[in-house]
Amino acid sequence: MKITTFLALSTLVTSSLAATLRFVVPPTQGLPDPSALPPTAHITLTTTGHSYTAPIRVNNDFVVRNVTNGQSYLVETYATGWNFAPLRVDVSADGNVVEAWVTFRGNEWDNKGERIPKSLNGEIFLQQFAPAGSYYIKREGFNPMKLLSNPMILIAGVSLVALVLIPKIMDNMDPELKAEFEKEQKKTMAAFGGGAPDLAGLLSGAKAGGPSAVAPAAAGVKERKGKGGRR
Known part of the structure; x- marks a missing residue:
């Protein structure tokens, strides 16, 4: 009890x-x-x-x-x-x-x-x-459209297109207009110090098999070496 x-x-x-x-x-x-x-x-x-x-x-x-x-x-x-x-x-x-x-x-x-x-x-x-795990970002697979939209790829593509099209445009340009364009280009280059080769002329000349700006530049280098002698 x-x-x-x-x-x-x-x-x-x-x-x-x-x-x-x-x-x-x-x-x-x-x-x-x-x-x-x-x-x-x-x-x-x-x-x-x-x-x-x-x-x-x-x-x-x-x-x-x-x-x-x-x-x-x-x-x-x-x-x-x-x-x-x-x-x-x-x-x-x-x-x-x-x-x-x-x-x-x-x-x-x-x-x-x-x-x-x-x-x-x-x-x-x-x-x-x-x-659990829903806050993780799923890894994306390979997407060619996103690759092509990359700014570096776009810049490289535009540069390549310009490199191919500029010589063709210069070859098909009217002679008078081409001469005027080269004259204005030389004035512009002279205003900025000059000395830079004409890229369009260089490419068009190399394509046509004619002389380019590389040969005169190389000749100038050889001439300077001949005058200076060995040091």
């Missing part, structure tokens, strides 16, 4: 010092059906000297019983393929007031984050993120 009374009193005292917390996974855009969570999903409540673990139940919630009152807990959710935000949960000394905030590891414990609203039944909603 005495032993039974003692056990009953002990159970009553223990229940008055402990609370039951219920965490719910609400449907979201990333997780419209919480039943898609794996059966191995579970949560942990951690505080100094205490740790609690609760598996997911059939109705997609987590129930942690006999949680010590007057403590502050770090709640972490583990579900393969899904990410959940860690929570901070404070239980009052009488167990009647339970408050929750979004937090993260490394955060100062006194720095509380966004408060988590509770349901009318006192359930705490877990904050579900995007599926």
Whole structure:
């Protein structure tokens, strides 16, 4: 009789010092059906000297019983393929007031984050993120259109086209217009210091098999070497 009374009193005292917390996974855009969570999903409540673990139940919630009152807990959710935000949960000394905030590891414990609203039944909603790996950018395959749109490829292509077309344009140009063009070009080169060869004339001459500006330049170099002698 005495032993039974003692056990009953002990159970009553223990229940008055402990609370039951219920965490719910609400449907979201990333997780419209919480039943898609794996059966191995579970949560942990951690505080100094205490740790609690609760598996997911059939109705997609987590129930942690006999949680010590007057403590502050770090709640972490583990579900393969899904990410959940860690929570901070404070239980009052009488167990009647339970408050929750979004937090993260490394955060100062006194720095509380966004408060988590509770349901009318006192359930705490877990904050579900995007599926694991969805924030990675998928590597693109080879795309020839993007390769051709590269600025360096465009510059090289325009330069190649100009290198091929300029000699043809110069060959087909009217002689008078060609002479006037070369005259204006020489004036322009003289204004900038001169000395630069006529690229269009050089290319057109090399194509026609005639003399180019390379031969006179080479002859000038040989003549200078002959006058200077060996040093």
